Amino acid sequence: MGSPVMDTTCAAFRRLPADALRPDAVHRFVVGEDTRLRVLDRDEAAAELGDPFATLLLLRGVFPRTAGEVLEALDRESPAGDPLRDGFFFLLGEGSQIALTPETGSVARRLRFLVARGVGAQGADVLLSAFSPDEGDVELMAWDRRSGGFNYYQTVGTSSAWVFAGNSRHALRDPTQGKGPFESHLSGTFVMKELRFPWLHWHSKAAPILPSVLSQDPALVGHPWVTGDNPQGADVCEIEVAKPGIERWARHRFDRMLADGGRIDDPARILRQVLGTPSVNIVSSQTESRDTAPGRPVDLPQTFFVDSEGLTEVLGLLPPPPFSVDGELYLTALATAGARVTDGAGFVQPGDTHFAFAVPERAFEDQVVLRQAVRVGLLTRRLAACLLMTDFPNPVFSDRRAALLAHVPPTATVADGAGDFSERMAGSITAAAPNTPEGSPEREFAARWARGEDLSPLDDELRAYYTAVGARLRTQDGVDAYVRLAESRRARVRTMPISETPLLFVTTDVPRAPREMRADATVTEV
Amino acid sequence: MPVLIRFDTPARLPEPEADRDAWSKRMGAVVARLADEFDQFFDPTATDPGPDALTPAITWTAFPALLLQGATSQEQRWATADASRSRQDEYCEWGVERDGDGVVTRVTFTCETPEYFEHLAERDPDRLLALYAELVGPQVRLEDLVVGGVYRRDNVHNRSTEGRPAHLIQRNNNLTAALRLAAEATVLRRSADGRPVTSPQELTRCGGLGEPLRNSDPQIASAVNDAAAQGAEISLADPLGLYIHRFLVGGMETPDGADPASFWTVERGTPGHVLRASYAVPAERGYRVGDVRADGRPIRFGAQLADRVSVRLTALVRPADHRPVRLPCVG
Structure with missing residues (x-):
């Protein structure tokens, strides 16, 4: 027709x-x-x-x-x-x-x-x-x-x-x-x-x-x-409609795999939701921008700094502390960045969005897939932890973590909540690691994998990182850098279909450039 | 909507006629005082709300929003909220019962304000004692409740997060405070640079209207203030009170596939005005609340259910033609 x-x-x-x-x-x-x-x-x-x-x-x-x-x-x-x-x-x-x-x-x-x-x-x-x-x-x-x-x-x-x-x-x-x-x-x-x-x-x-x-x-x-x-x-939509609806489809999807003899023909499709950032949710401070003032803390979303949903809520690793910044440092950073809210059609309002510091976080639909992959035995807790800890200071848009997708075995089979997929994938990465440059994601993964089933050393790494973030948040340089990092991540979202209007985020004068967080909590342009 | 003859008891609870009048006088005095103090707050027993009056519901979540800000993980915030009634500051409090294995067997939520219990203590101590026996247990003695002729809100039977609460005790969780908040929120505010203050947190801080980071205060303040900005007069709808609005079951799973909503029981009030409700699995099912899962996790804390309980206050909005002047911030 x-x-x-x-x-x-x-x-x-x-x-x-x-x-x-x-x-x-x-x-x-x-x-x-x-x-x-x-x-x-x-x-x-x-x-x-x-x-x-x-x-x-x-x-x-x-x-x-x-x-x-x-x-x-x-x-x-x-x-x-x-x-x-x-x-x-x-x-x-x-x-x-x-x-x-x-x-x-x-x-x-x-x-x-x-x-x-x-x-x-x-x-x-x-x-x-x-x-x-x-x-x-x-x-x-x-x-x-x-x-x-x-x-x-x-x-x-x-x-x-x-x-x-x-x-x-x-x-x-x-x-x-x-x-x-x-x-x-x-x-x-x-x-x-x-x-x-x-x-x-x-x-x-x-x-x-x-x-x-x-x-x-x-x-x-x-x-x-x-x-x-x-x-x-x-809140009603989230609890009653969105989350159960997302869970419903994910469970159906994985249960169908189990019903099909536990054979998973395209595990890379699942791993893309674990290692990549195909989609995002938007999260913000709980503080209204208009209520921000010197001497008053502005809370910042934990998931900007680390994938606490995956690492803590699913895998049980050390939770991050609450992160916040003094209102004076935050307001200064906004002014430096030229922050304003605009519809791109003539309306311009200086400052940040209604709630401060709106940024992308790993999508709930991808978190659910992680949980399901652990539930059915595709991913062991050890593999999931070592994968997600790779480049952990960058919970979204991590090219380093996504590079590990090259090592996903072509098929997988699970039964009774277990399978050999995790060992095969880890084996592929660790075998490749020695032939990769120093500092490669494969080497990073392999170093953690070599520690065995005891995941407590990962908590030590997280603890050191959280301490470093807290220290940086007490300095103007640190807060300025995080505002620039946030802008880089927002720029990635603006290329995604969920970005339908400039009002989704604050607009700034921060130069467009990819930026990364490092484990010492400093931000670098790449 | 005609002039209200008198303020009814919370949820229109049965009450001897003389005591019913006494309750109305008690609350009427509070409302009349506020109506005298604030131009756009009115007393529905003195002023006809008129045929165009509206009754918008203002609802919020029972879990304390203040605890979200400092949370490190889900379990941490649930444990913190479960640990003390003083943290349960959203006009809803709860108590948790567990079996010998420490597994949750029942969670009881109350939105009932202390003023009614003080009224009972003054008017009919025997009825107060009988009510405590019903809500908390037969071990309660009157001398535990009334000391030196004064009713103790946080008496020994009503201060714990374990067991069964009788009524709200957190210091901000009372009807008088809710009425005062609604009345004070009728005052329009402007910032130092002359901009109208309308967003919930900023308005709450600017007007000195409570805690900006709670769920309830900013929500009530914002709704009332928006109506006042339209020139309307505001009061609270009869029967005055805070009520449990809803219990959400999305993402909950029971071991035998039973509807998780079926374990929610309204214990006090009516379906439209719920003062108290509990979540418990009937014994014949052979499992416990702790065996029910919410968002994939077993229920280990009452606060997991508090995430799913909402609280309601109903405003009474009388269209009028006030032209209020915005005042500077006080907070």
Whole structure:
């Protein structure tokens, strides 16, 4: 149907010509697999789609046009008492914390809703995202109760045509991985950019999106999505929707491997989520920038300095202390960096984002994969620790750690929570190490691996590093360097699909350059 | 919405008629005093809220946000919160019961403020004792609770994080403090350079409205202040009180696949106004709370559940046409 579509990004759906869509029909356009849009007949759709949105609505000929109509249809078609009739409304927007004044009225705050239906201990069965209850361009994902994974759907404009854009499993294999919706849903699961208190851009208890900001949109004034209990806070989304949804897909993915005789055909796909930084979450200080003042501490996120989620929460290594900096040092560093918040369209506000020091951290979806890989026995605790300790001062975007991917064995088999993968991978790295230059990641890994099963020496390394970071945070030079390092990491995120507006982070005059943290807590340009 | 005849008991608890009036007078005196003091705080027993009055819910998490800042790890912050009621400062406190193996068997949460227990001590000590017997256990004696004619909030039966709490005791966790916070938050503030102060932490510090890094104070202050900025008058909705809003079970797993939400029991109040609730596995299931997992970890601390409990205060907003002037910071 229509011409071949060459765009392989998630923007491909917005460029679908309206006349290529048949109203009241299910289409298939899995980018990478389908070169053009095609209509699925009822049997094809029934064979491929096992989620409740499809089975209750699309396969029964119900084709809502807007987000609001989707919810009305679910209410109508679901039996009484079905969890699909209940749910949560969430609100977010990168400009949502910019106070409404005559000067800021024109800022594109990118306010948008996330709606979750059918919420249980495993997360939500149906999730939809829309800028307004009464508009089209709805993005929807629904858990496939037959084959597992989320099915991804999209509408275009106000058409009643629905496009099936793929299932979570398409995110993990060629030729579909990284394309279409999986450009941003990299491992096939739900994306909530901020999965940690205080949720910089979400309506939350820590930073409510005030009714005065909502009043900009007349359609929202008094709307049920934003009155009474709604919108819900980001804490509810994190606990009830995002984390269990991410866990649900990861567990399904690994359980399928176990069911397949424990054979893992592409362990490198898993190890990329352990050693690389395919995705990130955004984390920030819990301190409001406006509440920063000389003599008052500004807490900094631990995960900027070390992967404490992986090293401590999963592997049990020494936890980092709380890191903080005096407000005077931080404000001076911001001034030196020329920090400001801007939408790139005329709005400029000196200083940092609503919560200070927003930076990327290792994505929760990648942490979950680490936990699952340990659970099924693909990674022993010793291997995981030695891998993650390689270049540990750089918890994200570490080329040194990613270089170890070259040593991932091509296949793996696990049974009863164990296998020989870890020994084989470690063997490959340690065998290669002597032939690599001094200071190579292979040599770094091999030195730790040689210490055996006792991981306590790793705690000593971490302790020394934490002490050094604490000392650097008491100096202006140190704080300036960390602000520059943060900017380098933000620059990497700005090239990723999750970066949709300059308001995601602070903007600075720090020269663009890759920078690394060293184990002595100094920062170097590379 | 007509003028309120009187302030009802928390969660509209059953109360003899004379005692009900006494409770209303007790809280009415607090509200009237605040209404006199603050232009945009009103007394719903004296002023008709009007047909357009709104009742926005203000909710926050029971786990103390102050402990997040100093946390080194999840286990460290959970253990710290479980160790002392004085750290449980979000208008919600809890006690943990364990079996002989140290495994968690029940966690009890309360949002019930001490003022009602002081009211009982004054009006009907026998009812106070009976209530303690119900909430805490039969070992309680009246002389443990009332000493020298004064009710002891942190008496020997209500100060521990082990066992069953009776009501809130942390020094900021009381209804009078919540009312005063709401009233004081009606005052608009400006920074030294004349900029309106609206963000929660900055507003809380600027207005001297409590602790900027708690969940509750900045949330209450910000919501009230935003309504006041629109010219409205604010009070708290009847029945006055702090209530358990919700318990979240996302990511929880039980050994036998039972719905983890089914182990949550409202012990006091009504579904819309929950004062007290507990989490325990029925004996016939053959396992304990400590065998339930949350986010992949066994439940070893009450605070793991406090992460999932939210607390609510309901404001009463009366549209009006005040034109408040922003005042300088006091904090």
